[in-house]
Amino acid sequence: MVHDLDVANLIYVDHMKHTEDMVSYTAGFSRIIYPLANRHHGVLRQNLVNIYDEKFYGELDILTVVDKNGIVVARARNSSSYGDSQADNDLIRHAMNGTTISSTVIITHEELLKENRSLADQAYMEFTPTPKAKPRPENHSTSGMAILVASPIYDMNGRFIGVLYGADLINRDYYIVDEIKNALYKDEIYGGRDVGTATIFQEDFRISTNVPTDTGERAITTRVSREVNEAVLEKGEYWKDRAFVVNSWYVTAYKPIKNINGDTIGILYVGILEQPYIDAGYRILIIYILFLFTGFVLSIFVSQYYAGAITSPINKLIKGTESIARGQFEKIEVGTNDETAKLANAFNEMAIDLQKTMGELVLKRNEIETIFKSISDVASALDKDNRIIFANSLANKIFGDDINGKFCYQVFEGKDKRCEDCPGIESLKSGEVVRVIHSRMDNNGKEYFFEITGSPLKDENDNVTGTLEIRRDVTEQKTLENQLRESYENLENAYKELQQMDEIKSELVANISHELRTPLTSVRGYTELMLDGTLGDITDMQEKSLIVVLRNIDRLTRLITNVLDLSKFESIEHEISSLQLERLIDDVITDFEKNAKDKNITIAKDVEANLTLEGDEDRLVQVFYNLLENAVKFTDEGGEISVKAYREDAYHLHIEVSDTGIGIAEDELDMVFKRFYQIDSSSTRKFGGTGLGLAICKKIIEWHNGTIWARSIQGKGSVFHILLPVKQPDSSSQIYK
Numbered sequence: 001m002v003h004d005l006d007v008a009n010l011i012y013v014d015h016m017k018h019t020e021d022m023v024s025y026t027a028g029f030s031r032i033i034y035p036l037a038n039r040h041h042g043v044l045r046q047n048l049v050n051i052y053d054e055k056f057y058g059e060l061d062i063l064t065v066v067d068k069n070g071i072v073v074a075r076a077r078n079s080s081s082y083g084d085s086q087a088d089n090d091l092i093r094h095a096m097n098g099t100t101i102s103s104t105v106i107i108t109h110e111e112l113l114k115e116n117r118s119l120a121d122q123a124y125m126e127f128t129p130t131p132k133a134k135p136r137p138e139n140h141s142t143s144g145m146a147i148l149v150a151s152p153i154y155d156m157n158g159r160f161i162g163v164l165y166g167a168d169l170i171n172r173d174y175y176i177v178d179e180i181k182n183a184l185y186k187d188e189i190y191g192g193r194d195v196g197t198a199t200i201f202q203e204d205f206r207i208s209t210n211v212p213t214d215t216g217e218r219a220i221t222t223r224v225s226r227e228v229n230e231a232v233l234e235k236g237e238y239w240k241d242r243a244f245v246v247n248s249w250y251v252t253a254y255k256p257i258k259n260i261n262g263d264t265i266g267i268l269y270v271g272i273l274e275q276p277y278i279d280a281g282y283r284i285l286i287i288y289i290l291f292l293f294t295g296f297v298l299s300i301f302v303s304q305y306y307a308g309a310i311t312s313p314i315n316k317l318i319k320g321t322e323s324i325a326r327g328q329f330e331k332i333e334v335g336t337n338d339e340t341a342k343l344a345n346a347f348n349e350m351a352i353d354l355q356k357t358m359g360e361l362v363l364k365r366n367e368i369e370t371i372f373k374s375i376s377d378v379a380s381a382l383d384k385d386n387r388i389i390f391a392n393s394l395a396n397k398i399f400g401d402d403i404n405g406k407f408c409y410q411v412f413e414g415k416d417k418r419c420e421d422c423p424g425i426e427s428l429k430s431g432e433v434v435r436v437i438h439s440r441m442d443n444n445g446k447e448y449f450f451e452i453t454g455s456p457l458k459d460e461n462d463n464v465t466g467t468l469e470i471r472r473d474v475t476e477q478k479t480l481e482n483q484l485r486e487s488y489e490n491l492e493n494a495y496k497e498l499q500q501m502d503e504i505k506s507e508l509v510a511n512i513s514h515e516l517r518t519p520l521t522s523v524r525g526y527t528e529l530m531l532d533g534t535l536g537d538i539t540d541m542q543e544k545s546l547i548v549v550l551r552n553i554d555r556l557t558r559l560i561t562n563v564l565d566l567s568k569f570e571s572i573e574h575e576i577s578s579l580q581l582e583r584l585i586d587d588v589i590t591d592f593e594k595n596a597k598d599k600n601i602t603i604a605k606d607v608e609a610n611l612t613l614e615g616d617e618d619r620l621v622q623v624f625y626n627l628l629e630n631a632v633k634f635t636d637e638g639g640e641i642s643v644k645a646y647r648e649d650a651y652h653l654h655i656e657v658s659d660t661g662i663g664i665a666e667d668e669l670d671m672v673f674k675r676f677y678q679i680d681s682s683s684t685r686k687f688g689g690t691g692l693g694l695a696i697c698k699k700i701i702e703w704h705n706g707t708i709w710a711r712s713i714q715g716k717g718s719v720f721h722i723l724l725p726v727k728q729p730d731s732s733s734q735i736y737k
Contacts, residue, residue, distance in 0.1 A: 001240050001253035004270045007362055008180045008198055012268060014370045015176050016147050020102040021376050023149040023166040036162050037155040045074040052076035062115045062167035068160055077116035090260050095150035095163040102149040103260040109142035123171045125221045127205055133223035144171045145202040145266055170200055171207040181210050183366060190276045201267035204229050211246050219246045232256050236264050242274055249274045281321040288314050320347060378471040382408055382424050412471060423454030424467040431456050431464050449478040524553045576728055581611040581645055588624040592632055599637045607645040613653055614728045619700045626693040627657040627720050634661035651726055658719040664712040673698040
């Protein structure tokens with residue numbers, strides 16, 4: 001019986017897994033995702049009703065959607081009931097954390113009314129007075145026990161937007177218990193009664209059973225005995241023994257049914273009639289009694305002598321047969337070497353073979369049925385002539401219960417002859433898995449696409465005897481592929497247009513820069529001629545004005561140069577070589593020694609020895625030049641400038657350029673690297689500049705896969721940090737574009 005109970009539990013869990021697959025699969029329907037994501041709750045309610053009527057009527061009792069806060073927005077069985085919170089439900093809380101979860105739960109009368117009044121009526125039960133049951137104060141129950149599944153809903157961007165939960169109410173639903181009975185005991189009848197039975201209890205009363213009453217009805221609302229109640233419900237233990245169930249003696253086994261928190265809320269029971277096995281034992285006993293009687297008639301003295309020796313092993317045989325009747329396959333030891341011992345050994349071998357065969361057959365059958373039923377697509381087994389010999393529940397639901405024996409192309413394709421690219425035929429020929437895509441138009445002219453997979457079915461000699469054919473609706477996938485292909489083409493065209501625009505921009509900037517430089521060169525030349533007196537004497541006021549003109553010509557020239565550098569930076573070739581960092585820094589410091597000395601500024605250098613890196617020498621010199629130029633420019637007389645370089649780790653070098661200048665406000669530290677940005681207009685007038693130097697530095701450093709940033713205290717100075725990799729990617733190539 002313990003083995004039978006394990007098989008029954010496997011079927012119960014399989015039913016829960018099947019329910020979980022249905023709900024999880026439905027959570028991905030676009031008819032649920034789009035209206036929920038866009039808060040079109042009216043559309044969602046109608047869609048949920050339609051989905052339930054199309055796919056789950058008769059399979060699920062509850063199908064409900066809550067938003068990401070746990071508020072109900074749609075119920076399939078009661079579209080007018082919404083707005084209440086389910087956030088306190090343990091399973092829904094798990095689903096809100098991104099986990100699909102299933103469990104057996106108790107649903108209150110109030111919650112059942114919200115889903116549908118008929119469910120509350122179905123769950124209501126008045127207890128039938130039951131001898132030996134443990135007393136309880138109430139005489140009825142309004143709550144129900146159900147298998148409930150909650151699955152998260154994500155939008156097309158992978159964001160969590162809500163939960164879909166569905167439930168199968170077990171009260172007065174006999175599908176599971178009948179499936180257990182058919183799997184374990186088939187239709188075996190003894191004395192006009194089913195030999196095997198199964199029951200599901202909510203707490204201590206039967207809510208689903210195939211145990212009959214005296215009138216032949218199902219014995220729901222009767223209650224379990226006190227000893228089972230205390231062992232299973234109160235202690236959470238298994239219980240197995242012979243028991244008087246309703247109106248007959250059974251060999252029984254019980255196990256607790258627990259919720260997600262581990263609380264026992266019900267019982268799963270299996271039992272077989274004890275009478276068939278007792279009668280078998282009596283028949284054997286009668287045979288031996290006749291044998292003994294015959295021996296007694298032949299020789300009263302011999303029978304008296306051997307009476308004790310024969311009766312003892314017979315009693316052991318009887319007890320052994322009773323043990324087999326209870327499902328306990330224990331070895332029978334009679335303690336003799338005569339014919340009784342041979343009979344006992346025959347019984348032992350029979351019991352071992354029976355136990356092994358029953359276990360293998362039940363397990364194998366249940367495994368196959370479980371796998372076949374768990375397939376969420378249309379699945380069918382075909383013989384060599386492409387006739388359907390078995391189909392799963394979804395195939396029967398869509399195409400009818402009478403499809404067995406018909407040709408697959410008649411049922412699934414609506415054709416009178418085999419398909420040219422039939423995967424079933426190809427799989428029969430090759431013995432391999434074959435996949436094809438078929439399309440089909442419905443009556444409204446809409447085209448549907450199906451992925452059909454044919455897998456060979458082989459016997460124990462590896463001969464192909466048929467095929468397993470699975471049909472999956474991939475219409476949404478094909479539609480999405482077409483949309484992605486169209487979007488990719490649009491993006492590719494847009495990218496080409498952007499490339500053309502970028503080339504035009506670069507050419508325009510280069511032409512404008514050239515046209516501006518030419519007149520600026522002439523203006524600068526004539527200004528210098530006027531300043532050095534070549535064109536005649538000038539007054540002091542004119543000299544000051546001309547110096548201002550010359551300074552602004554230099555500023556405009558730098559601006560043009562910087563704009564041109566930025567515009568053509570990505571298009572020019574950069575020569576990568578191995579560089580001595582200290583040499584580069586020394587060269588740049590040398591260029592600024594005179595300017596620093598004129599302002600009585602000290603430039604200190606602290607560079608770690610033998611620092612090398614890969615990079616474009618001219619561009620990195622340009623970065624250090626800009627940073628030192630700014631440091632000298634914005635540091636008052638008598639100030640200090642420091643240049644440090646050290647190894648940050650095995651793969652990066654760290655360079656710091658610090659000064660004791662005017663500093664930068666904290667809220668402007670990130671802005672100084674933007675193009676044309678200057679701290680304020682007063683600084684521009686006092687120090688000059690284009691606002692492009694640091695932008696160019698940032699561009700060059702990031703091209704080298706590095707990082708540049710600044711730290712500053714206004715009025716005390718600034719520190720500019722550069723982090724550069726020692727090696728550039730693809731460094732085997734010396735020129736990058």
